[in-house]
Amino acid sequence: MSGGRKYIPYPFYWDDVPIDISFVFEKEKPAGKHGFLQVNGENLVFADGTKARFWGTNFNSGLNFPSFDFAEKIAKRLAKIGINLVRFHQLDAEWATPNIFQFTKGKRKGHTLDFDPESMKRLDYLIYCLKNEGIYIYLDMLTYRKFKSGDGIEKAEELDDAARPYCLFNRRLIELQKKFNYDLWNHINPYTGLAYKDDPAIALTEIINEGDMFSRAVKIPRYTKELDDLFTKWLHDKNLEKPAGDIAYPSDNPVIVRFLMDVQMSYFREMYDHLREMGVKIPITGTNWAINAANRKTQAVTDFDDGHIYWYGWKWKENEKEFMNDPMVTRPDTILHALSFQRQAGRPYFISEWDEPWPNEWRAESPVFLAAVGSLQNWSGFAIHTYSYSALKGIQITGKEVSSQAIGSVPYREGVFTTWNDPAKFGLFYHSALLLRRSDVKEAQKCFGIKIDDMNLIPNVSQIPALSLISEKHKVGMVFGESGDHGGNNSSGGSCCCGGCGNDGMELVPPDKKLVDSSMGEIISDTGELYRNWEQGYGWIDGGRTKAIYGFTGKVPRIELTGVSFAVKNDFATIALSSLTDKPINSSDNLLLTTVGRSENTGMKFNEEHTLLLDVGRPPILIEVIEAEIKIKTEIPNLKVWAVNAEGFFAGVIPSTYENGILSFRVGEKFPSLYYLIQAE
Numbered sequence: 001m002s003g004g005r006k007y008i009p010y011p012f013y014w015d016d017v018p019i020d021i022s023f024v025f026e027k028e029k030p031a032g033k034h035g036f037l038q039v040n041g042e043n044l045v046f047a048d049g050t051k052a053r054f055w056g057t058n059f060n061s062g063l064n065f066p067s068f069d070f071a072e073k074i075a076k077r078l079a080k081i082g083i084n085l086v087r088f089h090q091l092d093a094e095w096a097t098p099n100i101f102q103f104t105k106g107k108r109k110g111h112t113l114d115f116d117p118e119s120m121k122r123l124d125y126l127i128y129c130l131k132n133e134g135i136y137i138y139l140d141m142l143t144y145r146k147f148k149s150g151d152g153i154e155k156a157e158e159l160d161d162a163a164r165p166y167c168l169f170n171r172r173l174i175e176l177q178k179k180f181n182y183d184l185w186n187h188i189n190p191y192t193g194l195a196y197k198d199d200p201a202i203a204l205t206e207i208i209n210e211g212d213m214f215s216r217a218v219k220i221p222r223y224t225k226e227l228d229d230l231f232t233k234w235l236h237d238k239n240l241e242k243p244a245g246d247i248a249y250p251s252d253n254p255v256i257v258r259f260l261m262d263v264q265m266s267y268f269r270e271m272y273d274h275l276r277e278m279g280v281k282i283p284i285t286g287t288n289w290a291i292n293a294a295n296r297k298t299q300a301v302t303d304f305d306d307g308h309i310y311w312y313g314w315k316w317k318e319n320e321k322e323f324m325n326d327p328m329v330t331r332p333d334t335i336l337h338a339l340s341f342q343r344q345a346g347r348p349y350f351i352s353e354w355d356e357p358w359p360n361e362w363r364a365e366s367p368v369f370l371a372a373v374g375s376l377q378n379w380s381g382f383a384i385h386t387y388s389y390s391a392l393k394g395i396q397i398t399g400k401e402v403s404s405q406a407i408g409s410v411p412y413r414e415g416v417f418t419t420w421n422d423p424a425k426f427g428l429f430y431h432s433a434l435l436l437r438r439s440d441v442k443e444a445q446k447c448f449g450i451k452i453d454d455m456n457l458i459p460n461v462s463q464i465p466a467l468s469l470i471s472e473k474h475k476v477g478m479v480f481g482e483s484g485d486h487g488g489n490n491s492s493g494g495s496c497c498c499g500g501c502g503n504d505g506m507e508l509v510p511p512d513k514k515l516v517d518s519s520m521g522e523i524i525s526d527t528g529e530l531y532r533n534w535e536q537g538y539g540w541i542d543g544g545r546t547k548a549i550y551g552f553t554g555k556v557p558r559i560e561l562t563g564v565s566f567a568v569k570n571d572f573a574t575i576a577l578s579s580l581t582d583k584p585i586n587s588s589d590n591l592l593l594t595t596v597g598r599s600e601n602t603g604m605k606f607n608e609e610h611t612l613l614l615d616v617g618r619p620p621i622l623i624e625v626i627e628a629e630i631k632i633k634t635e636i637p638n639l640k641v642w643a644v645n646a647e648g649f650f651a652g653v654i655p656s657t658y659e660n661g662i663l664s665f666r667v668g669e670k671f672p673s674l675y676y677l678i679q680a681e
Contacts, residue, residue, distance in 0.1 A: 005570070005598070005624050005625075006624065006625040006668075006672075007600070007622040007623065007624055007625065008622065008623060008625055008672055008673075009602075009620040009621070009622055009646070010423050010599075010620075010621060010622065010623040010645075010646045010673070010674050011396060011421070011619065011620045011621050011646050012420065012421035012422070012423065012426065012427075012621065012646070013646070013647075014073075014074075014077075014393055014420065014421070015073040015074070015077060016073070016076075016077055016080070016648070017077055017080050017081050017648075018644050018645065018646060018647065018648040018674075018675055019080070019430065019592065019644060019648065019675055019677065020080040021080065021081070021082055021430055021433075021434070021580060021592070022076075022079040022080050022082075022133070022134075024082070024434070024438075024580060025079075025082070025084065025134060025437065028084065028134040029132065029133060029134035030131050030132050030133075030134060030201070031084075031130065031131045031132075031133075031134050031135055031136045031137075031200075031201035031203075032131060032136075032199060032200035032201035034046030034047060034048045034050045034200075035047025035048050035200055036200045036203075036281045036282055037052055037136075037200070037203040037204065037282050037283055038283070039283050039303050039304060039347075039348055041346065042346050042347055042348055042349075042378060042477075043348060043378070043380070044203075044204075044283060044304065044348045044350075044380045046200075047200075052203070052380060052381075053380060053381055053436050053437045053439070054084055054085035054136065054203075054350070054380060054381030054382070054383070054436075054437075055082060055083055055084060055085070055371065055381060055382060055429070055432055055433040055436050055437055056083055056084065056085030056086060056087060056136075056138070056381060056382065056383035056384070057078070057083055057085075057086060057087070057383055057384050057386065057387040057419070058086070058087045058089045058352070058353065058383050058384065058385045058386040058387060059086050059087070059088055059089065059386070059387055059388070060089050060090050060096075060385075060386045060387070060388065060389045060417075061089075061090040061091075061093045061095070061096030061099065061144075061389050061390075061407075062096045062097055062098055062099070062389055062390045062391055063387065063388045063389060063390060063391050064088050064089075064090075064091055064100075064122075064123055064126065065098040065099075065100075065103070065118075065119050065122040065123055065126075065391065066122060066126060066391035067122070067391065068122075068125050070391050071122070071125050071126040071128075071129045071130075072129050074129075075126075075129035075130045075132065075133045075135060076133060078130070078133065078135055079133035079134060079135060081426070081429045081430055081433065082429055082430055082432070082433025082434060082437065083135060083429065083433060084134055084135055084136060084433070084437065085135060085136045085137070085138055085203070085204075085381060085383060086130055086135055086136075086137060086138070086383070086387075087137075087138035087140065087352050087383045088123075088137060088138065088139050088140055089140050089143060089209070089385075089386070090140070090143050090144050091123075091140060091143065092112070092142070092143055092144055092145035092180075093143065093144035093145075093161070093408065094144070094145075094146040094161075094408075095144075095407060095408030095409075096144075096389070096407075096408075098116065098118070098119045098122070099116075099119065100115050100116065100119050100120070100123070101114070101115065101116060101119075102116050102119070103116045103118040103119045110148050110149065110150035111148045111150030111151050112145055112146070112147060112148055112150075112151055112176075112180075113150070113151060113176075113179070114183070115183065115184075115187075120187065124189040124190060124191050124192075125191055127189060127191075127192065127199070127201065127202070128189065128191035128192055130201070131192065131199075131201040135201075136201055136202070136203040136204075137201055137202040137203060137204075138203065138204040138205065138206075138350075138352060138383065139184075139196065139202050139204070139205045140205070140206060140209055141177070141180065141181055141184065141205060141206065141207060141208070142162050142167065142177055142180070142207070142208045142209065142211065143161075143162060143208075143209040144161040144162055144209075144408075145161070145162055145163075145180075146159075146161055147159055147163050147173065147176065151172075151176055152172060152176075153172060153173070153176075154172075154222055155220055155222050155223075158220050159220075160216075162208065162209070162211060164208075164210075164211045164212075164216055165211065165212065165213050165215075165216045165218060165249075166218070166220070166223045167208065167211065168208075168211065168212070168213055168263060168264060168267040169213075169226065169227060169230060169263050169267065170223060170226060174267070174270065174271075177271065178271070178274050181271070181274065181275060181278075182274075182278055184196060185197040185275070185278060185279070185280050186278065195279075197278065197279045197280045197281065198279070200282075202282065203282055203283075204282060204283055204285070204304075204350065205275075205280070205282060205283075205284055205285075206284070206285045206286070206287065206288055206306060206352070207267075207268060207271045207272070207284065207285070207286050207287065207302070208286070208287050209287065209288065210287060210288060210289050210308065211287050212264060212287055212289075212291055212295045212298075213249065213250060213260040213261075213263055213264045213295075214250045214257075214260060214291045214292055214294055214295050215250070215289075215291045215295075216250075217248070217249065217250070218248075218249040218250075224249075227249055227263075228247065230263065231247065231256075231259055234259050234262065235255075235259075240255060243255050243256060252456050254455070257294050257455050257456065258455075260294065261294050261297065261298050261455065264286075264295070264298045265298045265301050268286040268298060268299075268301050268302055269301050272284055272301065272302055283303040283304045283348065284302050284303050284304075285299060285302050285303065285304050285305065285306040285350075286298060286299045286301070286302045287299070287306070288306035288307060288308050288342075288352055288353070289307070289308045289342070290307070290308075290309075290338055290341055290342050290458065290459045291458070292455065292456055292457060292458050293452045293454065293455045293456070293457045293458075293478075293480050294455035294456070296341065296342055296344065296478065296480060297344075297455065297480035297481060299344065300344060300347075300480075303347075303348070304347055304348040304349065304350060304380070305342060305343050305344055305347050305348070305349045305350070306342075306349075306350050306351070306352050307338075307339050307342035307343065307349065307350075307351045307352070308342075308351070308352065308353040308354070308385075309335045309338050309339050309342075309351065309353070309354050310335070310353075310354065310355050310356070310357070310385075311324075311328055311334070311335050311355070311356040311360075311366070312324055312355070312356065312357050312360065313326075314412060314416075316411045316412050316416070317411065320612070321612065321613040322611060322612050322613075323359060323360065323611060323612075323613065324360065324611070325359075325360055325361060325362070325609075325610050325611050326360075326362070327362035327365060327537065327551065327552075327572075328356065328362070328365055328366065328369070329362070329365050329369075329532065329534065329537050329538060329539055329550065329551035329552070330534050330537040330551075330552075331534055332468065332469060332518045332534050333461050333467075333468055333469065335354075336373060336469075336471035336472065337459060337461050337464070337467035337468060337470075337471065338459040339351060339354075339471070340377075340467060340470070340471045340476050340477075340478070341459030341464070341467060341478060342459070342478075343377075343379070343476075343477055343478060344477060344478050344479070344480065345449045345477030345478060345479050345506060346477065347477075348380045349377075349379045349380060350379070350380045350381050350382075350383075351370075351374075351379065351381070351382045351383070352383050352385075353383065353384075353385035354366075354370065354382055354383075354384055354385065355384055355385050355386075355417060355419075356425070357412075357416050357417055358398050358399045358415075358416055358418075358422060358424075359398075359399055359416075359604075359606075359613055361572075361598050361600075361610060362572065363422075363424050363425055364424040364425065364427075364428065364550070364572075364573075364574045364596050364597055364598075364599070365550045365551055365574060366425065367384075367425055367428040367429060367431075367432040368428055368431050368432055368435060368541060368546075368548045368550060368574060368576055369539065369541075369550060370382060370432070371431075371432035371433075371435040371436045372435055372440075372441045372529075372530055372541045372543075372548075373471060373472060373530070374436050375435055375436050375439050375440065375441035375442075375443070376441050376442070376443065376444050376471075376472075376475075376525055376527065376529075376530060377443075377444065377471060377475055377476070378443045378444075378475065381436065382432075382436070384419055384425070385417055386417045386418065386419065387418070387419060387420050388401060388418050388419075388420050389401055389402070389407060389413060389415075389417075389418070390402065395415070396421065396619045396620070396621070397421075397601040397616065397617060397618065397619055397621060398415070398418070398421060398422045398599065398600075398601055398621060399414075399415050399416055399418070399601070399613075399616055400414060400415040400616050401414060401415030401418045402414055402415065421621060422599065422621075423596055423599045423621065423623045423674055424596055424597075424598070424599040424623075427594065427596050427599075427623075427674055427675075428574060428576060428594060428596065430576075430578065430592055430594065431546055431548060431576035431578050431592070431594060434545070434546055434578045435541070435543070435546050435578075438545060438546075440543040440544065440545045440546040440578070441527070441529050441530065441541060441543045441546075442527045442529060442543075443475070443527075444473070444474050444475040444525060444526050444527060445474075445526045445527060446474040446475065446507075446526050447474060447475040447476070447477070447505070447506045447507070448466070448470060448474055448475070448476050448477075448506065448507050448508075448509055448515060449476075449477050449478070449479045449506045449507070449508045449509070450464065450466045450467065450476065450477075450478050450479065450509055450510075450511055451479045451508050451509065451510055451511070452464075452478055452479065452480050452481070452511055453481055455480075455481070457511065463511070464511040464512075465511070465512055465513065465514040466509050466510070466511050466512070466513050466514060466515055467511075468514060468515075468516060468518060469515075469516035469518060469523055470515050470516055472523050472525060472530060472532060473515075473516055473523055473524070473525055473526055474515075474525075474526055477506070479508065521533060521534060521535035521536075522534070522535070528542070529541065529542045529543055530542075532551075536552065536555050536556065537551050537552035537555065538550065538551035538552050538553045538555065538556060538559070539551055540559060540561060541576075542561045542562050544584040544585070545578060545579040545583075545584055545585060545588075546576065546577070546578040546579070546585075547561050547562075547564050547576070547577050547578075547585060548574065548575065548576035548577065549561075549566050549568070549573075549574070549575050550573075550574040550575075551572065551574075552571055552572050553566065553568040553570075553572070553573050553575070554568045554569060554570050554571040554572065554573070555571070556568075563585060563586045563632065563633035563634075564577060564585065564630070564631065564632050564633070565630070565631045566628055566629075566630055567628060567629040567630075568626070568627070568628040569627035569628060569668070570597055570624065570626050570627060570628075572597050572598065573595060573596070573597040573624075573626045573628070574594075574595075574596055574597065575593070575594070575595050575626065575628060575630075576593070576594045577591060577592070577593050577630075577632070578591065578592050579591055580592055585632065585634070586632075586633050586634050586635060587634070587635045587636070588634075588636070589636050589639070589679065589680035590677075590678075590679050590680070591632075591639075591677070591678040591679070592675065592676075592677060592678075593630070593641075593667070593675070593676040593677075593678060594674060594675055594676075595626035595628065595667055595668070595673075595674065595676070596623060596624075596626065596674055597623075597624040597626055598623075598624040599621065599622065599623050599624070600617065600621075600622050601616060601617030601618060601619070601621060601622070602617050602618050602619060602620055602621075602622055603615060603617040603618050604616065604617035605617070623674055625668045625672040626667065626668050626672075627666070627667065627668030627669065627672075628666070628667055628668060629664070629665075629666050630664070630665060630666075630667065631662050631663070631664045632662070632663045632664075632678075633661055633662055633663075634658075634661065634662075634663050635661070636680050637658055638658075638680050638681045639656070639658070639663050639678050639679065639680055639681075640653060640656070640678070640679060640680075640681055641653065641654035641656050641663075641665050641667075641676055641677075641678050642654070642676060642677045642678075642679070643667075643671035643672070643673040643675075643676055644673055644674075644675040644676065644677055645673060646674075650677075651671045651673060652670065652671035653671075654666070654667060654670060654671060654676065655670065663678075
């Protein structure tokens with residue numbers, strides 16, 4: 001009990017999930033069966049014309065090198081919950097064990113010039129297992145590599161992870177990246193018989209993770225002089241005068257901004273061309289976070305856009321864990337304005353990192369909300385950050401994955417981002433995967449392009465009012481400066497965020513034009529399938545094969561969707577209902593129902609404001625019992641509602657009635673659970 005609420009144990013096991021929906025996507029196995037991924041306008045499509053949509057996760061650092069037994073089981077576990085993409089992240093992190101350069105700690109390795117054979121063997125087998133289960137790979141290149149003096153690097157001890165931002169312009173660092181990329185993409189996987197560059201199961205890649213010329217100061221004298229020399233030459237070539245005063249990188253001076261954009265685009269072009277020359281065929285992006293318009297515009301020289309976004313506000317210290325405990329659903333603007341800022345009109349868009357991390361008690365609001373908006377926007381997919389950092393079995397509680405209070409000197413890596421055993425987020429992945437991969441929410445009918453000329457603009461709705469709420473109503477893309485003035489590799493040319501989807505075209509608007517009136521306190525998509533009321537703090541999704549409610553749903557006596565209604569007793573809950581067949585809910589004989597709200601470890605303790613974690617708690621993981629009356633209009637008269645426990649057993653039958661074509665039942669009173677299967681006898 002917590003605050004008068006009822007909780008039950010619902011542990012998640014590392015090697016399985018309670019319900020298996022992999023049969024829904026059985027025809028997608030193995031990954032790569034449709035050929036290499038390509039760009040077609042704003043869409044990612046396979047060689048045979050099949051449109052690609054991905055619901056994924058990140059594997060961080062050590063998790064990319066599991067034992068064979070772990071790889072086999074984790075691949076099947078992911079497929080069962082609907083995941084079809086894994087981003088291999090932080091392969092090169094020195095602090096990780098294993099990493100791509102060194103499988104174990106102990107022996108000193110003073111360079112990063114070759115790969116550890118055992119690490120590669122395990123990475124190869126993981127790819128093989130994921131591929132067999134229909135799961136694609138997003139392969140990172142430069143993320144956290146700690147360059148060494150043995151690599152022939154000057155002042156290596158002064159460089160941070162990935163040597164950002166110096167790695168974007170220093171010739172030795174660029175040549176080392178090329179060698180790494182050549183060795184990685186030409187490596188032959190003995191379990192698939194293919195080089196990485198020749199395996200269509202490896203679908204996406206990025207040149208550098210969160211690397212740019214606009215977010216980190218250039219301050220090491222040896223490298224500052226190098227950039228100064230490049231700037232002097234650039235000014236001469238452009239016939240421009242040097243700006244007055246001291247020169248600093250980065251800067252808001254328009255001349256320096258333009259120079260840094262050219263440096264960054266030159267780096268992207270060089271790395272892109274090198275990958276293509278060596279035979280890499282798949283879509284390539286530059287980097288993956290917002291920073292400012294200048295950074296986002298430079299991505300146009302690559303194939304697709306990639307974004308990162310988080311809803312959190314930690315003040316995480318060694319012995320004091322303070323966190324933001326705010327729900328998104330009660331805010332007019334959530335994280336969508338920052339996400340949309342990172343997508344250029346007419347280009348494919350993938351979000352390779354997102355999270356509303358533990359211990360925010362409202363995090364169950366986010367998975368289905370983002371998946372539904374992604375489908376409305378025709379985004380190509382999501383990968384949550386993260387599944388886990390380690391391939392060890394770990395500690396069986398949320399928020400704590402390792403024994404230490406930090407990994408690589410970063411406190412929140414101890415398990416705050418870990419999602420594999422979090423019922424409040426990972427528990428909703430069945431429905432999120434179905435929503436996005438099947439397009440259970442229709443694409444928006446109208447499209448806007450927000451025209452940005454000021455390259456110093458950041459994704460803030462106070463500076464860009466046009467971004468406010470638009471992502472929940474219409475399609476939107478950014479147009480950074482003159483369309484096509486820097487060129488790119490996307491055949492669409494960045495001219496329309498409708499990308500040949502059959503819409504009438506894109507309406508260009510200035511950034512200061514507010515497109516959605518927030519004074520109403522609510523918004524509905526132009527398809528009529530998405531709704532959110534931030535004053536009452538709830539939202540709903542009303543697709544044909546998936547319907548869901550989320551947020552403070554207990555404030556509303558009954559939420560009526562098309563053919564389904566919910567009357568929720570709890571103050572906060574997410575309830576999702578999906579057809580597990582090709583048919584809509586009202587004619588399906590196999591439905592999955594998930595009810596989840598708060599999730600805690602046993603014995604977790606917080607301060608009174610629920611903003612300071614006092615005790616992480618112990619196993620087992622607990623979920624709040626969600627009590628609700630549900631009515632489903634259905635043509636199937638003999639449906640039975642089964643509660644499914646954490647081990648995948650039918651715990652018991654939920655009493656129900658079927659009258660006048662309506663199936664009615666209450667959950668939470670008898671055999672309370674996270675999951676319920678509603679199936680015809």
